[in-house]
Amino acid sequence: MRDIIKDEKKIISQAREGDKDAFKELVEAYQPQVARTIVGILGPGPEAEDVGQETFIKFYRSLSEFRGESSAGTYITRIAINLSLNVLRKRKISRKIFFGKKNTAQNQIISQENPGNTLEAEQLINRGLQKIPQKFRTVLILRYMNEHSVTETAEILSLPQGTVMSRVSRGMEKLKEILEPFYKDKNKGSEER
Amino acid sequence: MRKKTNERIQHHLKLFSKRAESSFSPYFAKKVLNKIDDMEKKEKKMIDFHRSLKAVFRKIALVGALVLLILLSYNIKIGDNFSEEEAVFASEAVYKELNKLPLF
Secondary structure (H helix, E strand, O other): OOOOOOOOHHHHHHHHOHHHHHHHHHHHHHHHHHHHHHHHHOOOOHHHHHHHHHHHHHHHOOOOOOOOOOOOOHHHHHHHHHHHHHHHHHHHHHHHHHHHOOOOOOHHHHHHHOOOOOOHHHHHHHOOOOOHHHHHHHHHHHHHOOOOOHHHHHHHOOOOOOHHHHHHHHHHHHHHHHHHHHHHHHHHHHHHO | OOHHHHHHHHHHHHHHHHHHOOOOOOHHEEEEEEEEHHHHHHHHHHHHHHHHHHHHHHHHHHHHHHHHHHHHHHHHHHHOOOOOHOOOOOOOOHHHHHHOOOOO
16 A cells, blocks of 8 residues: 555654654644544544544554554554444444434434535535445445555455455445435426526 | 436545545644553553552562561470471361361
8 A cells, every 4th residue: 555654664663662753743644544534434523533543542552563564554544444333333332222223313314304405415425424334334435535446445454356346336336325316306406496 | 327426426425535534623643642641651650550569569578478487486496396387386286177167
């Protein structure tokens, strides 16, 4: 995978020796990538930022074990995905406790609002992403939000490239099923105007 | 139509990714470093506490061993006939009582 910063290995070894400025450089370089991944999986909010902080803390703690076999970007993204999935699991459990097995709250939000007027494109995408199964969501986020290649996505998720490709296309289909009605409504609205 | 929807979704995913990458607070890196500093301080405190506890226990153990040694030599000195059991306050009678207990 491509390195985001120059002399990444040098900076990592400096950070490993306790150089905080070097580690800060790593955080600043990978923050956008981590934010895209976590916000894509969890949606925006303070929880996402907490997971972001946890991601870098975990990376800092595992610097001594980081051998550089994969790039720092791959390694950090993996941590971010794992921590986000943990949060999703916790959310699922608390949802089950408070709302019973099936939670229709999110479905209701989407169907009640008028997409043409109130939902911005990003909000619509975010809600669409939250509605598709996690395995498709993660792949779409890595491919289209983080702009990783199929090879890079496969490396991050430790999946065969074929699986990544099929998940991308199935994920897009699922997202289309959810979003197409809203796009149609929006088109109608603009044509009527 | 479907191709257009595909492109639209990809375009919106890119828009969302731009929004997402700026969603962390501006002092994010500083916050992470502060947390790491706090964590390291806490860990250092714990290590110091363990070290001092270890030092105290070493002293207690040494004093205990010394007391035991003094008592041992005192018992040997005042005893009429020397036996290992008597030196460590374990007479035959005590052994018999212990044997009666269900544990043995």
